[in-house]
Amino acid sequence: MTEHGIPIWFFIGALLLVYGVLIFGAGLYGLFHPPQVALANLHVGIWWGALLVVIGLGYVRAFRPRR
Amino acid sequence: MTIGLLLGDTATRLLALGPLDLVIVVLYFATVIGIGVYLKRYARTGEDFFMAGRQMTAWVAGLSFISANLSSLETMGWSAMAYQYGMLGAHAYLIGAIPAILFLAVVMMPFYYISRTHSVPGYLQLRYGEGARSVAGISFTFLTVMVSGASMFAMAKILNLLLGWDIHLSIWVSSVTVAVYVTLGGLLSAVFNEVLQFFLIWLGTLLVPILGLIHAGGWDAMMKAVKRNAPIVHPTVQNADFTSLWRNLGSFDTNPMGIDWFGMVFGLGLAVSFGYWCTDFLQVQRVIVAKDLRSAQNGTLIGAALKMCVPIIVTLPGLLGLAVLYAADGSPLVLVPESDPRARITHYTFNDVLPLLMGQYLGPGLLGLGVTAMIAGFMSGMAGNVTAFATVWTYDVYKPLFRGNADDRHYLAMGRWCSVVGVLVSIAAAYSLLWFSNILDFLQVLVFFFIVPLFGTVILGMLWKRATPAGGFWGFVTAILVSIGMWAYVHTFPEGYRPPPKATLGADAVVRVEREAGRIRAVTVEKGTVETVNVAADGAGETTVSGRPLVLPASVPGKDGDLPVQVLAPAVALAETGAVSKFGVEGVPLVLEPGVTLRSAVVSARFAPAAFNPDHTETIARSRKAKPMAVNMYSGWWSLVVCVLVTVGVSLFTKPKPDAELRNLVYGLTPRPDEGPCPWYEKPAFWATVVAVVLVAVNVVFW
Numbered sequence: 001m002t003e004h005g006i007p008i009w010f011f012i013g014a015l016l017l018v019y020g021v022l023i024f025g026a027g028l029y030g031l032f033h034p035p036q037v038a039l040a041n042l043h044v045g046i047w048w049g050a051l052l053v054v055i056g057l058g059y060v061r062a063f064r065p066r067r
Numbered sequence: 068m069t070i071g072l073l074l075g076d077t078a079t080r081l082l083a084l085g086p087l088d089l090v091i092v093v094l095y096f097a098t099v100i101g102i103g104v105y106l107k108r109y110a111r112t113g114e115d116f117f118m119a120g121r122q123m124t125a126w127v128a129g130l131s132f133i134s135a136n137l138s139s140l141e142t143m144g145w146s147a148m149a150y151q152y153g154m155l156g157a158h159a160y161l162i163g164a165i166p167a168i169l170f171l172a173v174v175m176m177p178f179y180y181i182s183r184t185h186s187v188p189g190y191l192q193l194r195y196g197e198g199a200r201s202v203a204g205i206s207f208t209f210l211t212v213m214v215s216g217a218s219m220f221a222m223a224k225i226l227n228l229l230l231g232w233d234i235h236l237s238i239w240v241s242s243v244t245v246a247v248y249v250t251l252g253g254l255l256s257a258v259f260n261e262v263l264q265f266f267l268i269w270l271g272t273l274l275v276p277i278l279g280l281i282h283a284g285g286w287d288a289m290m291k292a293v294k295r296n297a298p299i300v301h302p303t304v305q306n307a308d309f310t311s312l313w314r315n316l317g318s319f320d321t322n323p324m325g326i327d328w329f330g331m332v333f334g335l336g337l338a339v340s341f342g343y344w345c346t347d348f349l350q351v352q353r354v355i356v357a358k359d360l361r362s363a364q365n366g367t368l369i370g371a372a373l374k375m376c377v378p379i380i381v382t383l384p385g386l387l388g389l390a391v392l393y394a395a396d397g398s399p400l401v402l403v404p405e406s407d408p409r410a411r412i413t414h415y416t417f418n419d420v421l422p423l424l425m426g427q428y429l430g431p432g433l434l435g436l437g438v439t440a441m442i443a444g445f446m447s448g449m450a451g452n453v454t455a456f457a458t459v460w461t462y463d464v465y466k467p468l469f470r471g472n473a474d475d476r477h478y479l480a481m482g483r484w485c486s487v488v489g490v491l492v493s494i495a496a497a498y499s500l501l502w503f504s505n506i507l508d509f510l511q512v513l514v515f516f517f518i519v520p521l522f523g524t525v526i527l528g529m530l531w532k533r534a535t536p537a538g539g540f541w542g543f544v545t546a547i548l549v550s551i552g553m554w555a556y557v558h559t560f561p562e563g564y565r566p567p568p569k570a571t572l573g574a575d576a577v578v579r580v581e582r583e584a585g586r587i588r589a590v591t592v593e594k595g596t597v598e599t600v601n602v603a604a605d606g607a608g609e610t611t612v613s614g615r616p617l618v619l620p621a622s623v624p625g626k627d628g629d630l631p632v633q634v635l636a637p638a639v640a641l642a643e644t645g646a647v648s649k650f651g652v653e654g655v656p657l658v659l660e661p662g663v664t665l666r667s668a669v670v671s672a673r674f675a676p677a678a679f680n681p682d683h684t685e686t687i688a689r690s691r692k693a694k695p696m697a698v699n700m701y702s703g704w705w706s707l708v709v710c711v712l713v714t715v716g717v718s719l720f721t722k723p724k725p726d727a728e729l730r731n732l733v734y735g736l737t738p739r740p741d742e743g744p745c746p747w748y749e750k751p752a753f754w755a756t757v758v759a760v761v762l763v764a765v766n767v768v769f770w
Contacts, residue, residue, distance in 0.1 A: 006105070008127065008259050012266050015098050019091060019436060026087050026432035035430030039278050045430055048274060055270075 006065050013059025016052050024049025081229045081419065082426045088435025095267070095439045096244055099260050099446070103248025106256045112475055116253035116482045125362040127262060129369030132353040133377075134261035137268055138448030140221055142381050143441070147417035149385020150402060152324045152696065153297065153309025154769060155331075157382040161312070162336040164374050165762045167344035169755050171354075172367035175345055177739060178529050180360045181731050186455075187346050187525065188463040194528040194732050195539035197467060202544060204463035206517055208456055211349070212489055215452035216496020222445035223497065228411070229422050230438070238497050241442070245450045246490040250483050254356065254458070257450040261353075264443040271440030272380040275421065278428040279387035292390035296399040297323075300389060309389065312769045319690035326697035330688065334700025338707040339515060342522035349455040361742050364751035371758045375765065388420035392427070396585060406677050408569050412637045413651030449493065457485035512699060516550030519703045523710030532733040534714060537721040542714025550706040555674070557683045557698055563671035564678050568601040568623050569633040570657055576639045580650070587650065590634055591616075591658040593642050596666065602632055603667035610667075612659045619657040632657070 027045025034040040084092070110116045123131070149156035184190045188207060192200035223237035248256045283289035290310050297309045307323040308315035315322040316331055326334075344350060354370070357363035392400040400423075403414045410416045415423060425437045461481050470477075524543040527534045572578060576595030581588050602619055622629040631654035641648050659665060679698060681691040688701040729736050747753055 008262050011098065011102060011259070012263055015094065015263070016266065016270070018094060022087060022091060023432035023436065026430070030430060037430050038427050039282060040430065042278070042281070044274060044278065044428075045432055048433060052270060 007063045009059045010063040010065065013056045013061075013063065015056070017056025017060055020049050020052030020054075020056050022049070024053060081415070081422055082434065082438070084230060084435060084438065085431045087432045088438065091432065091435035092439050092442065095443060096240075099248055099263070099443075100244060102259050102263075103251040103256045106248075106252030106259065109255055110251070110253040110479075112479060115255070116479050123258065123357045123362065123366070125357060125365040125369060127258065128354045128357040128362060128366030129373065130265045131258040131261040132350060132366060132370035133373045134265040134268075134447060135349055135353050135451045136374075137265065137377065138218065138444045140218060140445070140448065142268065142272065142444060143225070143418050143421050145381040146385040146388070146421040148696070149382040150388040150417050150420045151301070151385075151404075152322075152694070153293070153307070153386065153389075154312050154382065155315075155322060155324050155326075156385055157312065157378040157769070158331060158335060160374055160377045160382070161762060161766060162332065163340045164344060165371050165758060166336060167340040168367060168371040168374065169759060170341065171345045171351070172364045172371070172751060173755050175526075175529065176354065176364050176367060177360060178732065178734075178737060179351060179355045180363050181737060181740065184355075186459050186463055187351055187521070188459055190525065190732075191528070191539070192463070192467070194729070195524070195534075196536040198536065198540040199524065199543055200463055200467070202540070202547075203521060204459055206547070208460050208464060210517060211452045211456040211459070212492045213496050215449050215456070215489065215493035217500060218445055218448045218452065219493055220497040220500040222442070225418075225422075225441070228419075238494060241446050241449070242490050242494050245446055245453065246487055249450050249453050249457075249490075250486045253482065253486075254352070254454045257447070257454045258353065258356075260443070260450060261447045264440075264447040267436070267440040267443045269380065271436040271438075272384075272421075274433060275424045275428060275437075276379055276383040276387065279384065279391055279424060282428075283387065283390045289386065289390045293386055296389050299399050300401050309386075312766055314770055319692050323694070324697050325688075325690055325692035325694045326700065327689070330693075330697055330700045330704070334697075334702075334704040338519050338522075338703035339700060341526070342515070342519035342703065342707070346522040346525050347518050349451050352455055352458065359742060360740060361745065361749065361751065365749065365754065368751060368754040368758060372754075372761075375758070375761065384421050384424050387424060392420070392423060408567070408571075408633055408635060409651040412635055413649060449490075453486055453489040453493065456489040457482045460485050460489075512554060515699055515703060516554065516706060517547060519706045520546030520550065520710045523707050524714060527711065527714050528733070530734045531718075532726070532729055532736060533718055533723050535718040535721040535723045538714045538716075538718030541717045542710045542712075545713045546706050546710035549709045550702060553687055553702045553705060557679050557687055557702075558676050559674055559683065560678075560680050561673065563673060564675040564680070565601050565625075565669075565671050566675075566678075567633065568599070568630055569635060570597055570599045570602055570619060572597055572634070572636040572639050574638050576636070576663075577642050578636065578639050579642045587652045587655060589656050589658065590636075590652070591660065592663050593660045594662060595639075596664045597657070597659060598666045598668070600668050600670055603665075603669070607668045608666075610665050612661050612663045612665060614661060616661065617659040617663075617665070619659065621654050621656045 023045050027043055027049050030040070030043060030045050145156055145159055148159070179190065182190060182193055184193060188200045188203040191203050219238055219242060222241060223234040226232040226237045227234045248260065252259070280286065280289060283292060293309050297307070298305050301307070301323060304323045306320060308321055309323060313328070316326065316328040319325050319327055354363045354367045357366050388402070389399070394400045401414060402417050402420060403410050405416050405418065407414070407416070425434060429437050461478055465481060466478070520543050523546060524539050527542070528539055572592060573596035576597065577593045579591040579593060581591070599619065602623060620632065622631045624630075633651065633653040634655065634657050635651050637649050638647055639649065640646070679695065684693050684698055685691045687705065688698045690697070693701070726736060731737050
C-alpha cells in the first residue's frame, strides 16, 4: 500500500492463513465429533478453512517482504 | 431443524465461544497491535499521520472507504432493518448509496483533491470563511467522539448480551487497543486495519447467507417462507410486501416502512445519501488521501462496486431471519424492537437476527471468526472516528483558533495526543451511555441531521459561485436548527403520550398459567407483587387485593382503539411445581388473588423521544403510518430544502467573493489537472458507467 515497507496484503494473508489452518483442523475434528449446529453434515469448517488457507497462501506468496 | 430460541427456554447468553474461538479473537488483537507498532516508523510528519502520506493506491483507498462504513453496528443494524422492513433494507446499499458515491467520485472529488484540503470543514473555510468552518469543525468533533463512544458502548453491550463478557473489560480492552495502534500509526494504521476488517467481515459473515439459503431450500423457497411468516412476525403490517424493492412503494400502506417512492428517492436517495457519502469527513478522508486524483476517483468507484455487494451479507440474513428462524414449538420466531417492553426478557430483538443465525450455523472456529469480524468492525469504526476527530480538531479547531504558526512536529504531537484524548472522551461518552442508554437511539439520527445541511452547503459552494459566505453560514446553521426542530416535533405530544399498558410480575410472584393448545390463555397471580403502567383506570397507588380476586383487563381503551395489556414475567415461581420460569404474553386477563400487592402507575409525557406522534409524523413524512426510518428520510429531505432555500436567499442579498478567491474551489473556476493518458480500463468515467448500469439492472431484477 505504500512505496516502502511490508504491504498490507501480506499481513492479511498471514492472518487468514493461520485462521484457515485452525478452522480446517476444527473441521476435521468435527468429522468425528459433529458440532451442535444446523447443517453440521455439510462439514463447513473443512471447506471454509481450506478456502481461507488458499486465499492466505496466495497473498503471502504474492506479497512476501523480500519481493 | 428448529432450535429453542425463546429466552425462556435457554440461558440468556446467546452464543458460547470455545477455546479455539477465543484463540482466533486473541490472534486478531495481537495482529492489530503488531501492525500499529510496525507502522509507527512511517508516521513521521503531520502529512503522514493525518493523511497517511497521501500515498494510497486505488484499491486500498476503496477498501478503506467502504470498510469505514461497514462497522458491526452497520451489519447488525441493517440485518435488523431487513428483518423489520424486508427487501427495502437493501435500498441503503443501492439508491441510498451508489448514486451519491458516483457523484462523489466524478463531480466532487476533483474539488476536494485539487484544493488539497485536510478535511471537509477545511473546504468550508476556503470557500465560505471561518464562520462555516468553525460550526462544522466543532459540531463534527463533538459528534465524532460521541459516535465513537456509542460504538464502543454498543460493542460492550452486545458482547455482554451475546457472550456474557464483562462490559467494563470490553470497553477498556478495545479502547486501549485502538488507542495504541492509532496513536502509533495515525491514519495509515486505521486504514490498514480497515482493509483487514473488510476481509474479516466478508469471510466471517458470508457463510451465514450461504448456509441460510441452503437451509431454506434456495432463493424462491426463502421468499415463499418470508411471505408466509412475515404477517405472523409483523402483525401490524399485515398487507405489506416484504419481498420487493420498488413494487411496494406506490403507497404508504403496501410496504413495512410506511414510506412512498418520493421519500425513498428524494429523502434517502438524495438528501441522506448524498449528505453521508459526499460530506461525512470520516468517509471522504479515506479517498482524498489517495496518491493521485485518478486513484482517488477509482478508489471511490471500487467502493461503490463493493457497496452493491454488501446486501448479500446484510439484507439477506435479515430476510433469512424471517424464513429460517423457528421457535421450539415450530412457529416462526418473533423478534421485537429494542424499545419493546418484552425485549431481552421474553424475546430476542431485531438486532439479534445476525447473531442468532451465526449461532444456528457456525461451529467451532467459524463462530470465533464471525465474532472477530464483529469486534473488528466495532474497533475499526472507533479508530475511524478517532482519526477523523484528530484531523478535524488539529486542523479546523486548534490551528485556526488557538495556535496557527507552530511547526509540523507540534501538530504531529497534537495529533497523537488528540488520538489518546479522543479515545478517553469516547470512553467517557460510552460510560455516559451506560446510564443514559436511550441517547444511543438518537445519536445516529442527530448525525444524519448534521451531515445533510453540510452537504447542501458544500454542494452549493462547489457548483454555484454566487453563493456567499453569509449565505453558506446561515443556510448551514438554519438547516441544522430546522433538523433538530423536526426531530423534537415528531416526538412531542401536546395531549400527552401514554406508553402501552403493561403489567410486570415481581420476582416474589407465584403464578398459575392456564394454557390452551400450548398458548397462554390466562394468568393468575397467587402471591407476590404486580406493577402496572397505564392499566388501572382509577389512577396510581399501592393496594393489597382483599376479598374477591381482582381481574385486570386484557386490553384498555386507547385513542385509536383497544390496546392489549402486556403481561411480563421476567422471573416468577410456578405454583404447580415451584420452578422458576419467565414468559411474556399480551391480551390475556390477569387475575390477582387476595393478598397480592398491586402497584399502579399512570404515565403520560408531553415529550417522548422513543415514540412518534402520528399527527406530527404525518406533517413531516406525509403519512401517519410512517416508521422511524421513513421519518428520518423525509426529515433529511426537508432539511436539504431549507438549507438550499436559505443559502440562495441570503446569497442574493449579500456580497459574493471575487472570482480570484474561488479558483480551485468552484465549478467553472477549477481547471481539471491533466494526469496524462491512461488505458480505457483505468478511466473513472468508464467504471462509473459500469457501476451505474449494474445498479439499474439490480433494481430491475428485484423490482
